Amino acid sequence: xxxxxxxxFMAVVESGSFVAAAKKLNxxxxxxxxxxxxxxxELGVQLIQRAGQVRPTSxxxxxxxxxxxxxxxxxxxxxxxxxxxxxxxxxxxxAMETTTALRLPPILATYHAQYPxxxxxxxxxxxxxxxxxxxxGQLDCAFVAGPLKHEHYYGLKAFDEQLVLVGAEPMASMPxxxxxxxxxxxxxxxxxxxxxxxxxxxxxxxxNASRIFEFGSLDAMLGCVAAGMGYALLPSATVEAHRHRFxxxxxxxxxxIAQVDTYFVAAQPNTWTPALERFAATVRESVxxxxxxxxxx
Amino acid sequence: xxxxxxxxFMAVVESGSFVAAAKKLNxxxxxxxxxxxxxxxELGVQLIQRAGQVRPTSxxxxxxxxxxxxxxxxxxxxxxxxxxxxxxxxxxxxAMETTTALRLPPILATYHAQYPxxxxxxxxxxxxxxxxxxxxGQLDCAFVAGPLKHEHYYGLKAFDEQLVLVGAEPMASMPxxxxxxxxxxxxxxxxxxxxxxxxxxxxxxxxNASRIFEFGSLDAMLGCVAAGMGYALLPSATVEAHRHRFxxxxxxxxxxIAQVDTYFVAAQPNTWTPALERFAATVRESVxxxxxxxxxx
DNA sequence: GCCATGCTATCTCAAAAAGAGATAGAGATG
DNA sequence: CATCTCTATCTCTTTTTGAGATAGCATGGC
Numbered sequence: 219x220x221x222x223x224x225x226x227f228m229a230v231v232e233s234g235s236f237v238a239a240a241k242k243l244n245x246x247x248x249x250x251x252x253x254x255x256x257x258x259x260e261l262g263v264q265l266i267q268r269a270g271q272v273r274p275t276s277x278x279x280x281x282x283x284x285x286x287x288x289x290x291x292x293x294x295x296x297x298x299x300x301x302x303x304x305x306x307x308x309x310x311x312x313a314m315e316t317t318t319a320l321r322l323p324p325i326l327a328t329y330h331a332q333y334p335x336x337x338x339x340x341x342x343x344x345x346x347x348x349x350x351x352x353x354x355g356q357l358d359c360a361f362v363a364g365p366l367k368h369e370h371y372y373g374l375k376a377f378d379e380q381l382v383l384v385g386a387e388p389m390a391s392m393p394x395x396x397x398x399x400x401x402x403x404x405x406x407x408x409x410x411x412x413x414x415x416x417x418x419x420x421x422x423x424x425x426n427a428s429r430i431f432e433f434g435s436l437d438a439m440l441g442c443v444a445a446g447m448g449y450a451l452l453p454s455a456t457v458e459a460h461r462h463r464f465x466x467x468x469x470x471x472x473x474x475i476a477q478v479d480t481y482f483v484a485a486q487p488n489t490w491t492p493a494l495e496r497f498a499a500t501v502r503e504s505v506x507x508x509x510x511x512x513x514x515x
Numbered sequence: 516x517x518x519x520x521x522x523x524f525m526a527v528v529e530s531g532s533f534v535a536a537a538k539k540l541n542x543x544x545x546x547x548x549x550x551x552x553x554x555x556x557e558l559g560v561q562l563i564q565r566a567g568q569v570r571p572t573s574x575x576x577x578x579x580x581x582x583x584x585x586x587x588x589x590x591x592x593x594x595x596x597x598x599x600x601x602x603x604x605x606x607x608x609x610a611m612e613t614t615t616a617l618r619l620p621p622i623l624a625t626y627h628a629q630y631p632x633x634x635x636x637x638x639x640x641x642x643x644x645x646x647x648x649x650x651x652g653q654l655d656c657a658f659v660a661g662p663l664k665h666e667h668y669y670g671l672k673a674f675d676e677q678l679v680l681v682g683a684e685p686m687a688s689m690p691x692x693x694x695x696x697x698x699x700x701x702x703x704x705x706x707x708x709x710x711x712x713x714x715x716x717x718x719x720x721x722x723n724a725s726r727i728f729e730f731g732s733l734d735a736m737l738g739c740v741a742a743g744m745g746y747a748l749l750p751s752a753t754v755e756a757h758r759h760r761f762x763x764x765x766x767x768x769x770x771x772i773a774q775v776d777t778y779f780v781a782a783q784p785n786t787w788t789p790a791l792e793r794f795a796a797t798v799r800e801s802v803x804x805x806x807x808x809x810x811x812x
Numbered sequence: 813g814c815c816a817t818g819c820t821a822t823c824t825c826a827a828a829a830a831g832a833g834a835t836a837g838a839g840a841t842g
Numbered sequence: 843c844a845t846c847t848c849t850a851t852c853t854c855t856t857t858t859t860g861a862g863a864t865a866g867c868a869t870g871g872c
Binding site: 542543545546549566567 | 859860861862863867868869
């Protein structure tokens with residue numbers, strides 16, 4: 219059963235004429251006859267009454283319902299990919315905890331306002347996990363630290379974060395090696411790229427094995443830092459955004475360790491759904507907007 | 516977009532391999548490649564990721580939903596006409612008032628018990644109206660008086676009714692010409708074949724223009740006959756079924772006028788929906804059952 | 813690091829199908 | 843009864859499909 223046959227069938231039913239149906243679909247009457255006949259053979263029933271007036275038989279009328287369903291589904295699918303309709307369907311986004319907290323809300327709000335038909339699924343996790351999920355097809359796109367090592371993947375530098383050392387007490391300069399060695403560090407669970415930076419930072423000071431506590435949420439981490447449990451390494455902007463809720467102090471770090479770029483990554487653009495395409499556009503716009511008008515970094 | 520392409524696409528998605536998909540649908544791998552490629556060209560997006568493991572891209576995943584809808588609708592349609600599923604859909608039945616009252620209930624009950632998925636639409640009306648509706652495609656089948664004059668139509672003699680003269684007073688023999696001329700006759704609205712019989716009956720007695728009242732319902736008619744408003748011509752079995760509610764008297768009539776056959780009529784069997792096919796079967800069974808075991812006629 | 817294996821893309825040729833035109837036949841109309 | 847309109851059928855050309863063979867690429871084991 220070809221969709222074209224169904225389309226011709228519907229045209230015949232609607233116009234009540236083979237000739238009219240042929241004209242409507244830019245073909246020839248003999249083709250209409252052939253297609254209808256083939257449909258009838260395939261289903262084993264006569265679908266169109268030709269004698270007298272041309273109209274669907276009982277069986278034809280029954281087929282109409284199925285044909286309409288199939289054709290409209292087909293049209294919807296085509297229209298969707300042709301961007302003739304508003305984006306719809308699902309969009310599975312992954313993001314780091316810190317990105318989710320600070321950068322994502324305005325973007326998601328803008329996107330959702332413009333494409334309310336899209337079901338957004340937001341997954342939070344460390345970079346390594348997100349990358350794996352993206353590669354295995356469980357995510358459509360993700361915000362991760364650093365560009366994806368994988369080639370053949372789309373990457374857009376979205377935000378650059380400055381990591382700062384966060385502690386309970388004011389710091390004028392880097393704490394001493396003794397202090398650092400004795401202190402605990404608070405980080406997100408395994409796979410977080412910021413955690414790798416902690417180890418980098420410690421290594422640069424000759425310290426190799428400090429105690430690291432794993433946290434699942436940003437709030438818990440900041441709360442524990444404020445309570446003097448230890449140090450954390452977090453994006454400056456994130457800490458600033460939460461400063462009114464937690465009494466913590468920060469110390470800027472040297473660029474090589476401090477600078478972490480957050481990338482928007484996804485598969486190649488030619489594999490994108492319209493929903494993803496529009497989301498990428500929203501991200502791009504948001505990025506260029508904040509970059510050109512340097513508001514609170 | 517061909518349904519076959521979608522089927523291959525789904526097989527690839529499900530099996531994660533072009534070769535496996537080809538085997539599953541009894542074809543060759545190169546055909547799978549071609550079909551998928553064509554789909555991708557048509558929609559302008561890559562649907563399947565080939566590098567590494569073969570799996571749907573974001574766009575492919577979006578198409579899956581549409582493809583499933585179209586394919587399952589197609590399968591349902593085919594299964595329906597192939598009688599691989601229980602009958603479903605609509606069934607528009609037409610019947611005369613008297614048939615509806617007496618003959619139809621057991622048939623409809625049997626049918627509905629066996630095919631509860633079928634939506635039954637029952638239209639009541641006089642023979643002429645029903646025939647017109649059947650011919651214009653507004654009905655799938657009908658119970659009418661006498662065979663349909665139209666050829667190319669299916670007709671099954673379902674019941675034979677004996678018309679009797681119904682009056683308020685006991686009748687030993689045919690009322691006199693004077694009585695008949697002075698009396699009113701009660702009949703269904705224009706188009707009812709029983710009404711033609713009244714005119715036939717009167718004509719056979721040399722009376723040509725008697726007063727005829729039109730009624731829409733059997734109950735009203737019998738009630739008015741019992742009240743002495745006039746005579747009616749009705750199937751004996753119908754009157755018998757209502758005798759406990761109305762005090763009326765009947766008189767048998769000579770066969771040529773009395774005998775009226777009720778036919779089950781429909782378009783040719785090769786145009787029937789499965790629902791109609793099963794209904795015709797139910798009618799046939801019901802007819803042969805009552806014919807072989809002569810219970811109350 | 814090399815080879816074997818398994819997978820997909822591409823090419824080619826034969827077969828099938830679709831499309832378009834011409835014509836015949838059926839039914840409606842005046 | 844003549845005419846007009848519509849569908850079925852036939853035929854020929856063009857296009858598409860299907861199947862096989864082969865090349866190219868990645869993966870996994872040795």
